[in-house]
Amino acid sequence: MMSIKEIAIYKRIVQCGILMLCCMLFLYRCASVAQPQGGPRDTLPPRIVAMTPAYGTTHFTGKRIYIEFNEYVQIKDQQKEFFTSPFMRKKPSIMLRGRGVQIDLKEDLDSNRTYALNFGKSISDNNEGNPYTGLRYVFSTGDAIDSMLMSGYTVDANKGDTVGNVYLLFYPASLDSIPDYDSTLFKNAASSVARSFPNGIFIAENLKPIDYRIYALQDNNSNMEYEPGVDRVAFLDTVYNPLQMPPFDIWYDTTRRYLQANPQLMFRLFQDTPFRRQNFSGASRPQGNKLVFNFSGAFPDIRELKFDEIDSSQIMVEYMTPRHDTMTLWIHARDTSLSDTLHGRLIYMKHDSLMRLYPDTQKLRLAWRHIVKKEEKKKKNDTLPEPNPFKVRVSGGTSINPEKNIPFEFEYPLWSMDSSAITLEKLPGAAGDANSNANNPPKSDPSKPGEKVRFTFRRDSVNLRKWTLSAPWVAEAQYRLLIPAGTFQNYNEEQNDTLKTEFSIDAPDKYASLTLNLEGKSPESEYIVQIVKPDGSLLKEVPHLRTGTHTLQYIEVGTIKIRIIEDLNRNGRWDTGSLTARRQPERVEFFADDANNEVIETKANWEVVYDLKMDQLFGPVTMERMNAKIARDNEIRLKELAKKRAEKAKKDKQGHGSSNSGMGVSSGIGGMSNISNTVGGR
Numbered sequence: 001m002m003s004i005k006e007i008a009i010y011k012r013i014v015q016c017g018i019l020m021l022c023c024m025l026f027l028y029r030c031a032s033v034a035q036p037q038g039g040p041r042d043t044l045p046p047r048i049v050a051m052t053p054a055y056g057t058t059h060f061t062g063k064r065i066y067i068e069f070n071e072y073v074q075i076k077d078q079q080k081e082f083f084t085s086p087f088m089r090k091k092p093s094i095m096l097r098g099r100g101v102q103i104d105l106k107e108d109l110d111s112n113r114t115y116a117l118n119f120g121k122s123i124s125d126n127n128e129g130n131p132y133t134g135l136r137y138v139f140s141t142g143d144a145i146d147s148m149l150m151s152g153y154t155v156d157a158n159k160g161d162t163v164g165n166v167y168l169l170f171y172p173a174s175l176d177s178i179p180d181y182d183s184t185l186f187k188n189a190a191s192s193v194a195r196s197f198p199n200g201i202f203i204a205e206n207l208k209p210i211d212y213r214i215y216a217l218q219d220n221n222s223n224m225e226y227e228p229g230v231d232r233v234a235f236l237d238t239v240y241n242p243l244q245m246p247p248f249d250i251w252y253d254t255t256r257r258y259l260q261a262n263p264q265l266m267f268r269l270f271q272d273t274p275f276r277r278q279n280f281s282g283a284s285r286p287q288g289n290k291l292v293f294n295f296s297g298a299f300p301d302i303r304e305l306k307f308d309e310i311d312s313s314q315i316m317v318e319y320m321t322p323r324h325d326t327m328t329l330w331i332h333a334r335d336t337s338l339s340d341t342l343h344g345r346l347i348y349m350k351h352d353s354l355m356r357l358y359p360d361t362q363k364l365r366l367a368w369r370h371i372v373k374k375e376e377k378k379k380k381n382d383t384l385p386e387p388n389p390f391k392v393r394v395s396g397g398t399s400i401n402p403e404k405n406i407p408f409e410f411e412y413p414l415w416s417m418d419s420s421a422i423t424l425e426k427l428p429g430a431a432g433d434a435n436s437n438a439n440n441p442p443k444s445d446p447s448k449p450g451e452k453v454r455f456t457f458r459r460d461s462v463n464l465r466k467w468t469l470s471a472p473w474v475a476e477a478q479y480r481l482l483i484p485a486g487t488f489q490n491y492n493e494e495q496n497d498t499l500k501t502e503f504s505i506d507a508p509d510k511y512a513s514l515t516l517n518l519e520g521k522s523p524e525s526e527y528i529v530q531i532v533k534p535d536g537s538l539l540k541e542v543p544h545l546r547t548g549t550h551t552l553q554y555i556e557v558g559t560i561k562i563r564i565i566e567d568l569n570r571n572g573r574w575d576t577g578s579l580t581a582r583r584q585p586e587r588v589e590f591f592a593d594d595a596n597n598e599v600i601e602t603k604a605n606w607e608v609v610y611d612l613k614m615d616q617l618f619g620p621v622t623m624e625r626m627n628a629k630i631a632r633d634n635e636i637r638l639k640e641l642a643k644k645r646a647e648k649a650k651k652d653k654q655g656h657g658s659s660n661s662g663m664g665v666s667s668g669i670g671g672m673s674n675i676s677n678t679v680g681g682r
Contacts, residue, residue: 045132046073046125049099053139060109060139065117067137068100072126075101079222081120083167085193085206087224092117103137112142114206118195133258138206146192148207148242151250151261153626154196154216154234157268157585158574159536160563162633163232164198166218166269173211173239182235182582185215185226201630203250203261209243216267226579229274233579234267246623263626270577270585273298273323277351285342285366288335289492290328293346298323300348303359307344316413316491318464330491332415341367390494398503401511402473403554406481410465412490419457423482424471425450427502450480478504512555512602514562515609520547525614528565528572531555534599534636543572560600562591562610566618589617598632
């Protein structure tokens with residue numbers, strides 16, 4: 001038998017062993033059980049495990065839906081991405097629960113109707129954020145699920161650019177019974193809703209085999225309602241039945257990572273001009289002699305506008321918007337000489353609650369006070385003369401495009417101008433001089449008097465502070481412009497200092513030129529030809545072109561596109577449409593050559609001739625034409641993508657010396673997989 005001392009030692013050893021075992025277990029439990037770092041990054045989206053009730057359930061009567069995934073997920077941009085078809089007045093609530101998403105419906109559903117919950121890209125996995133693109137849950141409160149499909153394309157009516165994330169609203173054709181006034185979007189709810197992908201293509205699902213009146217809506221304020229002047233809209237002139245539409249292909253775009261389709265229909269989005277009741281919104285006085293008036297409606301009918309102690313002949317009115325709802329009044333007086341408070345009266349025609357116009361009188365009281373700044377106080381104490389406050393911006397530089405002439409922009413409108421004091425001379429020895437030839441290159445002599453040139457100095461018809469000096473310019477000639485002090489006096493009673501400059505006229509061989517053999521739909525048809533950059537910025541515009549040969553000179557060297565507007569009312573500008581009057585916007589098309597190229601590379605001293613047949617260019621919009629346009633746009637996109645990847649690869653190579661990343665520049669830009677399904681109405 002062990003002694004008491006031996007028993008105590010044995011217990012101590014056992015206790016120490018147990019303590020060590022517990023410590024080992026504790027350390028083991030605290031150790032990280034995560035996967036070892038490294039290896040390929042997870043790029044797969046979450047996978048659906050179950051839907052309750054099942055996808056495609058009929059006779060649906062519940063209020064709750066649960067979608068379970070194989071991993072934990074997160075919800076992003078729910079307000080932007082999620083929408084229902086048809087729209088619900090109360091949006092369903094979406095919340096995370098376990099490894100899934102719970103959807104609770106907030107309103108009673110219509111009987112015998114197919115519903116779809118569209119999640120867009122709002123669902124993604126919790127770790128890497130890989131989105132489940134295009135998730136939809138479909139059910140029906142009736143006996144069957146509507147199964148018809150339709151495809152289309154949404155573009156900007158003016159620029160022709162792709163417009164994505166646009167809602168497509170489908171209404172049974174029987175709803176609209178007033179042909180002269182389209183109130184469908186204002187009075188009725190769409191029976192089915194789809195949305196275009198970022199590249200403008202849409203695939204509308206779960207339609208009935210009936211005639212639809214279809215609209216496109218770019219919901220800019222996300223209220224699921226059309227607001228003229230805020231949202232852009234498009235409509236089609238006739239009804240369409242998905243059962244009677246031609247078949248189209250659907251495939252998966254491996255670059256964009258969402259479905260694509262050949263479009264059956266095209267929607268040209270425009271912003272309608274809203275009708276607003278006429279009302280005086282108020283006036284302000286940002287400067288002593290500058291007043292700004294705002295009206296709620298377009299083209300206000302002003303019967304009287306007077307100010308105490310100011311002669312109305314000393315006031316100039318400048319409209320700041322095409323609708324004339326904002327106007328600026330310039331008073332011919334130094335702003336510091338006017339009273340701190342101007343009193344006056346405005347009488348204009350205002351709408352009452354029954355939309356009838358009646359004369360309304362507004363008393364005006366506009367205050368302004370000149371605050372002397374520290375800089376002005378310092379200038380008063382300086383012995384140096386104050387700089388002339390008269391301001392004018394003259395564009396052009398030392399080399400001028402003769403078609404653009406010389407633009408002037410003044411800070412204030414001009415009250416008076418002595419054009420006879422302005423001198424424009426062509427310097428001797430320059431191009432166009434009688435003594436210059438191939439053996440005697442043009443060279444001007446500024447010391448000698450020049451040849452007087454007749455010119456025109458004309459004010460812009462819209463912006464009253466812009467003027468243009470034009471003359472019969474001679475290419476490569478050099479000119480001298482002299483504007484003596486006091487030639488201009490503005491509405492602030494300021495006068496200019498002496499302006500003197502010398503410049504030359506660009507030679508035509510520095511630019512490209514286009515010759516267009518235009519064949520209109522009829523001898524009276526007129527068109528507007530615009531030369532634009534690929535990003536849409538305008539380089540040149542020529543309105544009122546009819547059948548005939550037209551040469552466009554002085555086109556900038558680089559990459560351009562030719563945009564053509566069918567000017568139906570022959571007013572020289574593009575006109576938007578009207579939804580309520582069912583008037584489409586004037587049609588805009590891009591010229592494409594025989595090789596189906598829209599983009600044209602221009603070079604210096606380069607001239608090319610194109611034949612423009614407007615019957616073809618503005619012919620019916622077919623699936624073939626839309627596919628050709630989409631192919632052109634996609635080719636441009638892929639070239640830009642390849643260019644960016646090449647630039648990135650070059651930077652990476654420079655950053656890592658001579659190391660090779662093993663990434664091909666052109667890999668992965670094919671854009672489309674071989675998955676293709678042909679679907680149709682029948």
